[in-house]
Amino acid sequence: MPVEELMTAVAAVLVTVPATLVAAHWARRSADRAAEATVAAGQGQSAAAVEVARIQELAGRAYTRDAVRRAAYTDFLRAADVLARTVGELPGTPQAERKGILDQKATAVTEALAAVALANEAEVTASAEALRQQCDRLERLALRRAVLRSALSTLYAAWCPRNPEVCDHQQHITAYLAHEQLCAWGSLGDEERWAQLDDLRDNLEDSGALSAQEVAQLLDVANSATHWNAMIGGWVRDPLLERFGELRAAFVRVACGALEERLAA
Incomplete structure (x- = not known):
């Protein structure tokens, strides 16, 4: 070459x-750079997956806490409603069964309130406590209220079916007079009530509308006029249950507001 x-x-x-x-x-x-990029991408995806899982876990916990709160508020409201309904129905309940039923419903309110307190919402707890206090008042007055309202209904049913004010039937007359005395009882002074107590007893017994036991129970209630007007209410109004309704509405408003704020957060 x-x-x-x-x-x-x-x-x-x-x-x-x-x-x-x-x-x-x-x-x-x-x-090498492609391999490094692949590793980095994998690490980034792994970190993102971990972050997503963490967010999901936190969201799940928040949802669970909100669900627990919602259940606590609902259970408390249901227990309070059952107690109020029981108090309203107690005059038509056999006397021997009243206290046992009332105690059971009142205990349920106290137990349900404890769960509301554990939810740790100060405003909701305060509103629930106000409603619970009214429930306590209902419970304290319920048995006396039942005796009084049951007697009033029975006496009213024993009035003259035509005009009780001009009726000359002795039992109709005394049933009417006893009913009117009881309606005015809370507006009388202590001395006036003592002066009329025997007359009230006579009218109740002469009316024949109530049993001897019912008369004795009613006279025992009549010995104290404390909260009388609240217990007796009127033909339409019922002050005790009206106040319950006001506090119930306040609790619903506060509880719903707290839950909505958490959902919006």
């Missing part, structure tokens, strides 16, 4: 080898 051709071939080899080495170097470097 001529010297010129040999030199040209050598030069070609010398040029080709470095170019091949350079290409291999960059190819390897690109592969």
Whole structure:
């Protein structure tokens, strides 16, 4: 081979080898960078997955706490409603069964209030406590109220079916007079009540509307006029249950507001 051709071939080899080495170097470097990017992407995805799981866990906990609060508020409201309904129905309940039923419903309110307190919402707890106090008042007055209202209903039913004010039937007259005395009892002073107590007893007994036991129970209630007007109410109004309704509405408003704020947060 001529010297010129040999030199040209050598030069070609010398040029080709470095170019091949350079290409291999960059190819390897690109592969390394791709691998690093893949690892980094995997790490980023893993971190994102962990963060998503954490957020989901926190959201789940928040949802669970809200569900517990909602259940506590609902259970307390249901217990209070059952007590109020029981108090309203107690005059028509057999006398021997009244106290047992009342105690059971009142205990349920106290137990339900404890769950509301555990929800740790100060405003809701304060509103629930106000409603519970009215429930306590209902419970304290319920048995006396039942005796009084049951007697009033029985006496009213024993009035003259025509005009009780001009009726000459002795039992109709005395039933009417006893009913009117009881309605006015809370507005009398202590001395007036003591002066009329015997007359009230006579009218109750002469009416024949009540049993001897019912008369005795009613006279025992009449010995104290405390909260009389609240217990007796009127033909339409019932002050004790009206106040319960006001405090119930306040509790519902506060509890719903607290739950809505948490959902919006």
